[in-house]
Amino acid sequence: MDIGNPALRGLSNNTSWWSRNAGAFFLLAPLLIFLLIFYVVPFVHMIQESFRFSYIDTQTGDGLTLHQYIKTWSSSRIGRVMERTFRMSLLTVGITLLLSYPIALLLLKLKPRLRTIILLVIFISLASSLIVRNYGWVVVLADKGALNALILALGISDTPVRLMYSEIAIVIGLVHFSIPFMVLPIYGSLLRQPASLGEASQSLGGNAWQTFTKITLPLSLPGVFGGTVLTFALSMSAYVTPLMLGSPSSSMISQVAAEQLLTQLNFPFGAAIIVTLTVLTFIVVAAYATVLRRVFRADV
Amino acid sequence: MQMSNSSLPISIFERIVSLVAWLALFFLLFPVVLTAVVSLNASFFIEFPPKDFSFRWYWNIANIEAIGSATLISVSIALAAAVLCTALAIGASLAITRYQFPGKAFLTAFLLSPITMPMVAVGIALIQFFIMIGAAFTWYSLLIGHMVLVVAYPIRTLLASLTLMNPSLEEAALSLGATKFRSFWTVTLPQLKPGLISGFLFAFLISFDNYPISVFLVRGGLTTMPIEIFNYISQNFDPTPAAFSTLYVIVVTIIISLAERRYRIVSYSIQ
Numbered sequence: 001m002d003i004g005n006p007a008l009r010g011l012s013n014n015t016s017w018w019s020r021n022a023g024a025f026f027l028l029a030p031l032l033i034f035l036l037i038f039y040v041v042p043f044v045h046m047i048q049e050s051f052r053f054s055y056i057d058t059q060t061g062d063g064l065t066l067h068q069y070i071k072t073w074s075s076s077r078i079g080r081v082m083e084r085t086f087r088m089s090l091l092t093v094g095i096t097l098l099l100s101y102p103i104a105l106l107l108l109k110l111k112p113r114l115r116t117i118i119l120l121v122i123f124i125s126l127a128s129s130l131i132v133r134n135y136g137w138v139v140v141l142a143d144k145g146a147l148n149a150l151i152l153a154l155g156i157s158d159t160p161v162r163l164m165y166s167e168i169a170i171v172i173g174l175v176h177f178s179i180p181f182m183v184l185p186i187y188g189s190l191l192r193q194p195a196s197l198g199e200a201s202q203s204l205g206g207n208a209w210q211t212f213t214k215i216t217l218p219l220s221l222p223g224v225f226g227g228t229v230l231t232f233a234l235s236m237s238a239y240v241t242p243l244m245l246g247s248p249s250s251s252m253i254s255q256v257a258a259e260q261l262l263t264q265l266n267f268p269f270g271a272a273i274i275v276t277l278t279v280l281t282f283i284v285v286a287a288y289a290t291v292l293r294r295v296f297r298a299d300v
Numbered sequence: 301m302q303m304s305n306s307s308l309p310i311s312i313f314e315r316i317v318s319l320v321a322w323l324a325l326f327f328l329l330f331p332v333v334l335t336a337v338v339s340l341n342a343s344f345f346i347e348f349p350p351k352d353f354s355f356r357w358y359w360n361i362a363n364i365e366a367i368g369s370a371t372l373i374s375v376s377i378a379l380a381a382a383v384l385c386t387a388l389a390i391g392a393s394l395a396i397t398r399y400q401f402p403g404k405a406f407l408t409a410f411l412l413s414p415i416t417m418p419m420v421a422v423g424i425a426l427i428q429f430f431i432m433i434g435a436a437f438t439w440y441s442l443l444i445g446h447m448v449l450v451v452a453y454p455i456r457t458l459l460a461s462l463t464l465m466n467p468s469l470e471e472a473a474l475s476l477g478a479t480k481f482r483s484f485w486t487v488t489l490p491q492l493k494p495g496l497i498s499g500f501l502f503a504f505l506i507s508f509d510n511y512p513i514s515v516f517l518v519r520g521g522l523t524t525m526p527i528e529i530f531n532y533i534s535q536n537f538d539p540t541p542a543a544f545s546t547l548y549v550i551v552v553t554i555i556i557s558l559a560e561r562r563y564r565i566v567s568y569s570i571q
Contacts, residue, residue, distance in 0.1 A: 133331065
């Protein structure tokens with residue numbers, strides 16, 4: 001037999017590759033098969049469905065069509081909701097970052113015992129039900145709620161102020177939900193920085209602000225990236241929070257997609273809306289990563 | 301009086317940072333504490349300041365529609381999803397940390413991707429799929445939906461513990477004559493405990509709490525606790541959900557504190 005035969009050489013390479021990686025294959029196979037059947041196939045099927053006509057469309061046909069996407073982009077309601085979702089998500093990421101970075105810096109300075117207690121509070125917050133946490137804001141923001149009691153008592157207004165069912169109420173809920181997701185990666189990236197860098201900066205005459213902007217912040221960019229991306233993705237796809245704290249006039253895009261399915265039973269249109277949201281979120285995140293890499297030379 | 305030029309900006313910046321940090325922590329706790337206050341108020345509505353003290357809303361939790369059966373379904377789904385996902389995650393994270401193969405970074409990103417996928421997208425994709433194969437609105441389809449939702453969490457915590465682990469202990473066990481299985485069982489697994497516990501815990505709690513995926517996958521008698529609580533909140537204005545919320549937070553606090561005390565899960569979840 002001719003050993004030089006390229007097909008056979010490929011085969012023998014395969015066998016040695018296989019014997020080196022068989023262990024990894026058997027360890028990964030159960031999970032990969034599970035995700036292939038119940039994650040990849042349903043998503044591919046949903047994307048396919050978004051290119052079909054639905055029962056309420058005047059046109060029909062079995063072929064693929066861009067109809068649902070044209071409908072998504074030309075609907076002024078969906079445009080408004082998409083713009084609102086994007087605006088509220090950016091606002092949420094900004095406020096969450098401004099509140100979470102100081103918590104991460106504080107954790108670094110605290111004594112171990114107090115630090116563990118605060119980390120526990122953040123973990124408990126992360127693990128407490130989203131519905132429970134949103135309900136907490138209903139209690140605070142309701143017409144007869146805590147904040148209005150304070151407003152009336154201080155004489156700021158004579159009648160209760162409508163705080164609930166607004167974009168502001170939703171952003172408050174989203175920020176509250178997002179803080180743990182932002183604090184943990186930033187704190188992690190601060191822990192990885194050698195303390196000697198900060199000390200060197202101080203001993204060379206840098207003040208706290210200079211040390212922060214020249215050393216601490218640039219080195220923590222991977223943590224900031226992780227936290228902001230997660231917060232942005234969670235806010236863009238928020239569903240329960242706008243449902244509980246908002247009104248139809250402040251609805252977010254996941255609600256519109258879910259409504260197409262749950263009340264209109266219009267699978268293709270609902271699928272097209274949610275696919276559009278997923279792709280847009282992905283594009284924004286990719287652009288953001290590129291900017292951090294190119295402009296700030298961050299390792300993200 | 302003149303302050304020295306260099307100490308002034310230091311103290312101002314650091315004071316502002318500490319002030320904002322404490323305010324943010326206050327913001328995190330504020331609604332939880334107020335909910336507990338409301339839950340003990342006898343009034344039929346959410347009302348401030350509270351007037352009469354009462355435990356009546358805690359007893360009224362039992363009157364939330366289908367709360368018993370819904371809680372049972374939620375517990376069984378969360379438990380099954382957490383056990384199965386943790387088991388699947390052990391194999392996958394061992395493969396990723398112990399073997400070199402092409403496309404590893406892509407594979408890891410794929411395995412962790414359900415965390416950032418819009419939950420409504422997962423719900424929509426799965427219900428279409430289950431209707432197509434004729435398995436919609438069953439306990440098993442709900443379980444599978446929750447497994448897709450939570451499987452990334454034990455992968456993440458196990459990857460963290462495996463990278464932190466000391467491989468020389470395992471090599472020592474093998475060189476002393478232990479079989480591969482025995483060294484895994486007696487040396488590797490105990491070291492993975494914090495990652496296993498925190499991954500299991502997060503898988504359980506995230507499944508137990510889920511609304512956006514469940515809402516697509518349930519119908520009729522198949523219902524979960526978050527769905528019934530949500531329905532109660534949208535139809536009633538009495539403080540029963542406040543009592544429920546307070547109980548929920550107390551239970552979560554006990555579980556997380558015990559897990560931290562025994563297994564130091566907090567320090568293992570931060571890398």
